[in-house]
Each structure stands twice: as structure tokens, then as C-alpha cells.
Amino acid sequence: MKNSFIDKLGEKDGSIYFHFVYQVLRVNNLWTEFKLLFSSGEKAIEILNNSAPSLFLTIRESMMRDIVTSVMRITEEEGTGRNRNLTLETLLSTFKDKVDIRLIENEKTKIYRNRILLKKHRDKIYSHNSFSFLVENKIEIEPFDKRLISELIESLNVCYKSTYLSLFNSSVILKRASRKDSMALLRKLERARRYENHYFSELEQMREFDSDFYVSELKFEKE
Numbered sequence: 631m632k633n634s635f636i637d638k639l640g641e642k643d644g645s646i647y648f649h650f651v652y653q654v655l656r657v658n659n660l661w662t663e664f665k666l667l668f669s670s671g672e673k674a675i676e677i678l679n680n681s682a683p684s685l686f687l688t689i690r691e692s693m694m695r696d697i698v699t700s701v702m703r704i705t706e707e708e709g710t711g712r713n714r715n716l717t718l719e720t721l722l723s724t725f726k727d728k729v730d731i732r733l734i735e736n737e738k739t740k741i742y743r744n745r746i747l748l749k750k751h752r753d754k755i756y757s758h759n760s761f762s763f764l765v766e767n768k769i770e771i772e773p774f775d776k777r778l779i780s781e782l783i784e785s786l787n788v789c790y791k792s793t794y795l796s797l798f799n800s801s802v803i804l805k806r807a808s809r810k811d812s813m814a815l816l817r818k819l820e821r822a823r824r825y826e827n828h829y830f831s832e833l834e835q836m837r838e839f840d841s842d843f844y845v846s847e848l849k850f851e852k853e
Contacts, residue, residue, distance in 0.1 A: 638798065643724055647797070650704070650721050654790045657700040661783055664693050695756055701782050702752050705745045718789060729796035737785040744782050747775070 631651070636644030668690055679686045708719035718738065722731055794800070 646716060646720060646724050647793070649716055650718075651790060651794075653700065653704050654786050657697060657704070657783060658787070660693060660697050660700065661779065664690075664697060667693075697779060698748060698752055699756065701779065701786075702745070702748060704786060705741055705782070718786070721789065721793060725793060725797065729793050733792050734789045737788045741782060741785045744778050744785075747778055748782065751775070 632644070632648040635648045635651075638644065639647055703715075704717055706715045706717045708717050708723065709715050714720075718741065722734060722738070725731075
């Protein structure tokens with residue numbers, strides 16, 4: 631993909647566009663996987679959630695953190711000089727003469743409005759342990775506004791599709807994680823759960839063995 635972008639747009643512009651597209655596609659896949667794993671009524675999900683809650687909680691929190699930070703990276707301020715970031719702003723400044731930016735500008739307004747709310751979560755939960763945000767407001771340890779995330783990702787998709795259509799004169803289909811991918815992940819989690827149960831079963835047997843050995847030693851000493 632990167633080489634095709636470079637061939638069409640040149641080394642610098644092609645690399646910029648590739649990294650933007652890669653991040654948009656990645657956050658789409660993450661978001662689709664998250665919804666399939668934690669928002670559906672699949673029996674397998676319910677069983678895993680009940681039998682290995684700590685494992686599922688860890689995966690859920692990791693995915694939430696990744697989604698929030700990924701969206702924030704793409705919508706960050708561009709900056710200047712050494713502090714310049716590759717963001718949506720970079721896309722606009724790089725291709726302003728090659729794409730119709732009116733639609734993107736409209737989406738950008740929505741993005742930055744929603745981004746302010748998401749940034750509050752990012753800064754106070756993932757970057758800092760804000761006492762008032764965590765304790766006084768009595769919110770969940772991992773706040774996650776699904777509507778906010780969904781709107782931000784959809785706006786990024788509009789920007790991606792619009793620029794792709796202008797730059798390559800063709801429509802674009804986002805490759806998102808499929809249900810098949812998610813069920814494959816569930817099977818891996820199920821194997822992990824079985825291994826965890828087997829491990830703790832073996833550990834318990836070892837403890838019982840050690841206990842029996844210790845008791846027999848005591849009896850021998852008394853005799």
C-alpha cells in the first residue's frame with residue numbers, strides 16, 4: 631500500500647498519506663473488534679466473561695486505552711518544527727490544493743468538538759490520576775463514551791474516503807475487522823482460559839502434595 635501511495639503522490643506526500651490511512655484503518659479495526667467482543671450477545675463471550683473475568687477485563691481495558699489514544703493521536707494538533715505531529719491537520723495542509731477540503735473542514739469542526747471531551751478522559755485517566763475526576767465525581771475507573779468514539783471514527787472515515795476519492799479518483803472501502811476475526815480471537819481466549827484453569831489446577835495439586843509431604847515428615851519426627 632505504501633509503495634502505491636508513493637508512486638502516485640511522491641516520497642514525502644505518499645508517506646504522509648500512508649501513515650494517516652494506516653492509523654485510520656487500525657482504529658476502525660480496533661473499534662469493530664471491541665464492539666463485537668464486548669457489545670454483542672454471543673454466548674461464547676458471556677461464558678468467557680463469567681469464567682475468566684480478570685482476563686476479559688484486562689483485554690477490555692487494553693483495547694479501550696488503545697482506541698482512545700489512537701483517536702487522540704490522529705486528531706492531535708499538528709505543531710511546528712521538531713514538535714510537528716502527523717495528524718489530520720497535516721493531511722489538510724499537505725493536500726489542500728489536491729482535494730476538496732470543504733467536506734473535511736466540516737468534519738474537522740465536529741472532530742475537534744468531540745475531541746475536547748475525549749481529551750479530558752485521556753488526560754485525567756490515562757495520563758494522570760486526577761483525584762477529583764476519579765474520586766469526587768465517582769465515575770468508573772475506565773470511562774468510555776461509545777457514542778463519542780463512534781462519531782469521531784466516522785468523521786475520520788469521511789476524511790479518509792474524501793481524500794482517497796480526490797487523490798486516486800476511485801471509491802474506497804474500509805477493511806474492517808470481520809465477525810470471523812473476532813470469533814477466532816474468542817477461540818484463542820478460550821484456549822487461554824483453559825490453560826489458566828489447568829495451570830491453577832496443577833498448582834493446587836502441588837500444594838496438596840507439599841502439604842501431605844510436610845504432614846508425613848512431622849509424623850515421622852514424632853515417632
